[in-house]
Amino acid sequence: MKRLVILGAPGSGKGSQCKWITKDYDVPHISTGDILRKNIADGTALGVEAKSYMDKGELVPSELVIALLKARLDEEDCKAKGFLLDGFPRTVEQAESLDEYLKENGISLDRVVNIEVPDEEIMARALNRRTCSNPACKEIYNLRDNAPQVENVCDKCGSALFVRDDDNEATVSKRLEVYHTQTEPLIKYYSEQGKLSTVVGQVLLEDTIKLVKAELEK
Numbered sequence: 001m002k003r004l005v006i007l008g009a010p011g012s013g014k015g016s017q018c019k020w021i022t023k024d025y026d027v028p029h030i031s032t033g034d035i036l037r038k039n040i041a042d043g044t045a046l047g048v049e050a051k052s053y054m055d056k057g058e059l060v061p062s063e064l065v066i067a068l069l070k071a072r073l074d075e076e077d078c079k080a081k082g083f084l085l086d087g088f089p090r091t092v093e094q095a096e097s098l099d100e101y102l103k104e105n106g107i108s109l110d111r112v113v114n115i116e117v118p119d120e121e122i123m124a125r126a127l128n129r130r131t132c133s134n135p136a137c138k139e140i141y142n143l144r145d146n147a148p149q150v151e152n153v154c155d156k157c158g159s160a161l162f163v164r165d166d167d168n169e170a171t172v173s174k175r176l177e178v179y180h181t182q183t184e185p186l187i188k189y190y191s192e193q194g195k196l197s198t199v200v201g202q203v204l205l206e207d208t209i210k211l212v213k214a215e216l217e218k
């Protein structure tokens, strides 16, 4: 069982890493962005509130996200198998809340993997990203270097692909700014806890996977 956090700017390829980590280590993948998007799709009050922040690239207020995350970590699968957190924590305040929760439950993180990718590369990737609309698949494509066989159709499940509402230039710029000011301090936070592994994102997904795997198996 592993308890992991994956850090990195939005668009650094965290989602792609999470796909194999969750399979290989049999840990639930918990993406706060996905949970929020599900609330938006379901039209919940939380979803309506969250959408206005998300569409602008701003962070959703921490108290909302922390409550969601704790409720998810309280579920049986996380207790039995551990977890892989993706998109949380995003601020030092959230990391402190997570540490409190872990302490109260007598558990701790095994590792925090930080994926480093230059901003220009992130912008290019975001603008070319297409995501499978099937919630059970969620395959991610990139029109530049990992295009689907048929335009706008998922190779794996045949569902339609879509562009996330927040994958536009203004929102990505804002998300990167928010990342540098609010999330980057977590690198120091977890490095001081001796939990951080930094991996430089490679052009080929397989190469990044190898580097991340080496860190998780240390």
Ligand code: AMP
Pocket: 010, 011, 032, 033, 034, 036, 053, 054, 055, 057, 058, 059, 060, 061, 062, 065, 086, 087, 088, 089, 090, 094, 166, 175
């Ligand atoms: P992501 O899918 O992780 O890129 O998240 C998409 C958007 O959801 C972010 O730009 C934020 O608006 C919101 N979000 C996701 N996770 C968090 C979090 N931990 N704290 C605040 N906002 C979040």
